Every structure is written in C-alpha cells, then in structure tokens.
Amino acid sequence: MAKLYVFGIGGTGSRVIKSLVMLLATGVEINQYEVVPIIIDPDEANGDVTRTIDILKNYQNIHSKLSFTDADKNQFYKTKISNITQNFRLTLSDVKNDRFKDYIEYSGLDDNNKALINLLFSEENLNSDMEVGFKGNPNIGSVVLNQFRQSEDFLKFASSFNQDDRIFIISSIFGGTGAAGFPLLVKNIRGADHNLPTWKYLQDAPIGAITMLPYFGVAPDADSKIDKSTFISKTKAALSYYEENISGNNSVNALYYLGDDLTKDYPNVEGSVNQKNDAHFLEVVAALSIIDFAKTESSNLNNYEGKAENPIYKEYGIKSNSQSVIYENLGDLTQILLKKPLTQYTQFLLYLNNKIQDSSDQNWAKNLNITTLLTQPFYSNYLKKFNQYYLEWLNEMNYNQRGFSPLNLDVNDTNLFDMVKGVTPNIGWLESGGKNYNRYNYMLSKQDKTTSNNGSSEQQFMDLFYTTTEALVTEKYKF
Structure with a gap:
C-alpha cells in the first residue's frame, strides 16, 4: 500500500492532523493511502501536540482490532495510520532547556562573528527559550530547523520512502515554527543526501502543501512576545519569500492557500501544556486539501530533477457566507x-x-x-x-x-x-x-x-x- 506522509509543523500542523484523523474515523476516503503523520514542533509539552498524539494512538488501537475485507461492512476507521517515529514526532536535538544564544554557541564566537549575529538577531531573540517553540520568529526557526537533514528521524523517513509514496506539508505562515519549517523541509526533501538509496524518489516525490494564512488572533498581553498585529506583516514577508523559493521555483506540485478575515482571539499562550487552541472549521478545510491532494491523478504531479512540471495552486471558498457554517x-x-x-x-x-x-x-x-x-x-x-x-x-x-x-x-x-x-x-x-x-x-x-x-x-x-x-x-x- 502506498503511503502519504503528512508533516504537521507547529501547533497548526498538529490541529490539522487532528481534523484529518477525525474525518478518516468517519470513513472519509483518502484514495487508499496509508497515512503516516510526522509532527515537527520543538515544544514537547504543547497541548495541541499532545492531544493530537493521543488521538492518533487511540485511532491506531481501534483500527488494529478491525479488518476491511470485501466481506466486512464497516468503513469507520478504515484508513491505516502508521508511525515511523516515536510518538509521531520528528525529534529536534539540543533545543530542550536551551536559549537560542546557547544553541548557536554565541559565547564561543570571536568578536567579528558576534557582531554579525547581533546584526541578524536581537537581544530578545538571542535569549529566547526554544523549548516552547519560536514564538513567531521564523529567523530563529530557520536556524534550528535546518538540522532536519541530519536527524535520525528524518533519515528513518527518507529510508522508508518508496516510489509511489507522496508527501504533504501543513504549516501556518504567520508564526515562527511553520513559516520557517515549510521551505526548509521542502529543501531538505528535494536535496536529500545522494548516499541515501531513496534520494531520487525524494527528489521527484509528489509534494503537496497547505500554508495557513491568519485565521485566528491572540488576546493582547504586554508580557507576551506574540502580537497579532504582526501577523499580516509576517504573512506578507513569508509570501514574498515563497514566491521566490517555493512557487517561484516549482518546488511543490500542489500548493493550497487558506485563511479567513473572520477571526476569534485565543488566549495568548506562548506554548507548553496550556497551548490548546479550539478546533476550527479552517482546519477541517485544510484536512480536505490533504484528501484532495491524495486523489489528484499522478499524471498531474510529475517532477523533473526536483521541479514540478505543472504546479497546481488552489484556494477554497464556501457557497454562501455565514458566521456558523452548516452543510448547505x-x-x-x-x-x-x-x-x-x-x-x-x-x-x-x-x-x-x-x-x-x-x-x-x-x-x-x-x-x-x-x-x-x-x-x-x-x-x-x-x-x-x-x-x-x-x-x-x-x-x-x-x-x-x-x-x-x-x-x-x-x-x-x-x-x-x-x-x-x-x-x-x-x-x-x-x-x-x-x-x-x-x-x-x-x-x-x-x-x-x-x-x-x-x-x-x-x-x-x-x-x-x-x-x-x-x-x-x-x-x-x-x-
């Protein structure tokens, strides 16, 4: 059975995976793919992440007790969900209990390199605690997440990847972890180490992605480093970067855009167990983009030397506007x-x-x-x-x-x-x-x-x- 690897980056990635699992439990079809979720988030105690992991484990235990032959009627929990990493997570090393300046070994740099770092990162950046994520700072995230390629979990993924498999990446564009992680992950997949026997499969793998534009806010908090007033400017900056390095160079085969101007402010929580945002309609729509990608004909997802030959770009709209959406x-x-x-x-x-x-x-x-x-x-x-x-x-x-x-x-x-x-x-x-x-x-x-x-x-x-x-x-x- 071909596999669909679903990378969920940051809290938004975990919540979209949660919505995908809920849809699969109800029997929504995903074109007979085996789904392999991989969560990327440095915040080990993140409430959104731990909840999604528990949901995934319960789903697996239910599915394992059932069969789905032609003689079986049940379609609930039909899709197989498997994991190649512990607790469905891609482990990031050296981030626990670490400030960013310690991670980059700032104290050991010579004066010239310290001066360069001080130009690139603020004092607040350098003193950031990475254990709870990147707090809306993709410049920090890009440095830390660039260790993807050397991680043991990434090598497990790369080694298990087969020719008929596909990849889908979920990220937000208005924070830190997702905005930084998405382009780096694509780069590391397309440029996989040629010593890996699967490197060519990865270079020309069908890759889909959804980038979540702002669809919620956070309550004002003078003591928090997260400020919703920066969400739009960060989105514009990221979109400009993606125009050159994602869509501009045909790095992915299908790119989905999703956002909403009707938003609710969540509690301003910087991470850990208390970051447990409510489920959102747009996360269901994002899960539907994964299903849409899984059902896209292979002939429309061809690559040549890591470049999509006919990239697809999609947005989503509802038939009639409503603050509370129902089927109609x-x-x-x-x-x-x-x-x-x-x-x-x-x-x-x-x-x-x-x-x-x-x-x-x-x-x-x-x-x-x-x-x-x-x-x-x-x-x-x-x-x-x-x-x-x-x-x-x-x-x-x-x-x-x-x-x-x-x-x-x-x-x-x-x-x-x-x-x-x-x-x-x-x-x-x-x-x-x-x-x-x-x-x-x-x-x-x-x-x-x-x-x-x-x-x-x-x-x-x-x-x-x-x-x-x-x-x-x-x-x-x-x-």
Whole structure:
C-alpha cells in the first residue's frame, strides 16, 4: 500500500492532523493511502501536540482490532495510520532547556562573528527559550530547523520512502515554527543526501502543501512576545519569500492557500501544556486539501530533477457566507464528501453515549454479548476515549469563529433525527419499531439479521453499527 506522509509543523500542523484523523474515523476516503503523520514542533509539552498524539494512538488501537475485507461492512476507521517515529514526532536535538544564544554557541564566537549575529538577531531573540517553540520568529526557526537533514528521524523517513509514496506539508505562515519549517523541509526533501538509496524518489516525490494564512488572533498581553498585529506583516514577508523559493521555483506540485478575515482571539499562550487552541472549521478545510491532494491523478504531479512540471495552486471558498457554517453553506463537492460520513458517525456516537448502557435486553445486543464487549479495552479504553475527543472537536468548532456546526448535538429521544441543521428528516406516520431511538433499535435488530457472525466481536459490533447508521442516514436524509 502506498503511503502519504503528512508533516504537521507547529501547533497548526498538529490541529490539522487532528481534523484529518477525525474525518478518516468517519470513513472519509483518502484514495487508499496509508497515512503516516510526522509532527515537527520543538515544544514537547504543547497541548495541541499532545492531544493530537493521543488521538492518533487511540485511532491506531481501534483500527488494529478491525479488518476491511470485501466481506466486512464497516468503513469507520478504515484508513491505516502508521508511525515511523516515536510518538509521531520528528525529534529536534539540543533545543530542550536551551536559549537560542546557547544553541548557536554565541559565547564561543570571536568578536567579528558576534557582531554579525547581533546584526541578524536581537537581544530578545538571542535569549529566547526554544523549548516552547519560536514564538513567531521564523529567523530563529530557520536556524534550528535546518538540522532536519541530519536527524535520525528524518533519515528513518527518507529510508522508508518508496516510489509511489507522496508527501504533504501543513504549516501556518504567520508564526515562527511553520513559516520557517515549510521551505526548509521542502529543501531538505528535494536535496536529500545522494548516499541515501531513496534520494531520487525524494527528489521527484509528489509534494503537496497547505500554508495557513491568519485565521485566528491572540488576546493582547504586554508580557507576551506574540502580537497579532504582526501577523499580516509576517504573512506578507513569508509570501514574498515563497514566491521566490517555493512557487517561484516549482518546488511543490500542489500548493493550497487558506485563511479567513473572520477571526476569534485565543488566549495568548506562548506554548507548553496550556497551548490548546479550539478546533476550527479552517482546519477541517485544510484536512480536505490533504484528501484532495491524495486523489489528484499522478499524471498531474510529475517532477523533473526536483521541479514540478505543472504546479497546481488552489484556494477554497464556501457557497454562501455565514458566521456558523452548516452543510448547505458548503460547495457541492464538499457536501458530497462530508455529509454522509459525518452524520453517520455522529449518529453512532450519540447511541453509544446515550443508549448503549441500556441496550442489553435488545436481541442484537444479546447476540453480540454487548455487556462483555463494553468492558473490553477496544470499547472502554480506545473507542470511548476517541469519541470524547470527537465530541470535543465538534463542540469546539461549533463555538469558534468562523463556526462549523452542521449537526445538532443536543437531540434526545423526542427529536433524534432533527440532528442535521437545515434538513427536515423524512419521518413516516407508522415507522416499524417506533420513533427516535426505538426506530434506531429496530434497525439495529433488522441489520443484525443480515450481518455476518464471522470475525471478532469488535468487528461484528462495528459492522452492525455502520450498516445501521448508513440505513438511517439514507432513510432520514437521503444522503
């Protein structure tokens, strides 16, 4: 199976990977690629990073218990996610507990070189603590991140890369880590050491990238080195640099641009465990750009000696403007991609959250021995924890700006199928089994009769809920 290596640089990179994993969990297709996330962030305790890593691990544990042969019905968690580095991270050496001046061994320089460094970096730059990232300073990030090529983790990636694999890079353009890391990573991939047996594959690898323009702000804080008033000027400077060194020299095959002028200020946190920004609609759109790249025909991604022959540039727009986006605000192709899997998986989650503990007397539940299954790690540890993250992800996007809230999560046993905003569900006068969760239970029992009893209990459980939610979504919404 061909692999798609997804590099997530900085906090934005981690959050986009999180949104990608959520989409894959719902069954969104990514052209049969095996996804290999690699997070690049010097801030080891970054809350966005640690949360994404935990989500990835839970996904892997769920996927490992399932099979996806032609006989299996379930499509949730179908895409394989693997890691070639510890905790999905590319380790940066010599940044922990280090100031930038110590990293560059400033004290050991002669007077002439110190004078040069003082021209290039301010005193504040030189005293920056690199353990929490580069705090919006790409000039620092470019020096530190240039160690990519010599790192053990980069060599692991390079050695595992095959001819049919692809690469996608996620970065923001208005901070420090992403703005510096993106061009350096491209340079090091295209110019891989010729002693590596895979160097030619890397030189001519199909590379896609998304560069996130400002889409959120940070609250004013006189004590913080992060100032949102500099975001636009940093973006302009980075775009000017990219024009020469990324798009200007055809370094990547597909470059996606994304930003928004409707923004919300997040707490001004410089890093570590407290940097845990809410999920955002644009991070879902960025994840969709990865899927779009994966589905792009190989003939449109050709390279010659490290240069894209026909580079592609894309932006994204919604069909109708809204501060809180629902399905009908999205373009037609996006609706086709998202409506069914997101709605279907959310129906699955709602049953598990609201009814599964009371379902033991149902025939389908007895056949599955549901009481035992709910005590197994597959459900009690991995699926339950993943679903907590999934619900958190939906709720955070709902209350963000620009918000994304296509689904009503407050439905209950009186209005279960009113969950899709802007869509009136098809409700019959005489529905077999009754309405709402009674109808859901009836459909579970009906599908249970057609679901194979082969495979593990986990597989049977997922097959049953996938076919049931698929039938309900088709029945109620015609998706």
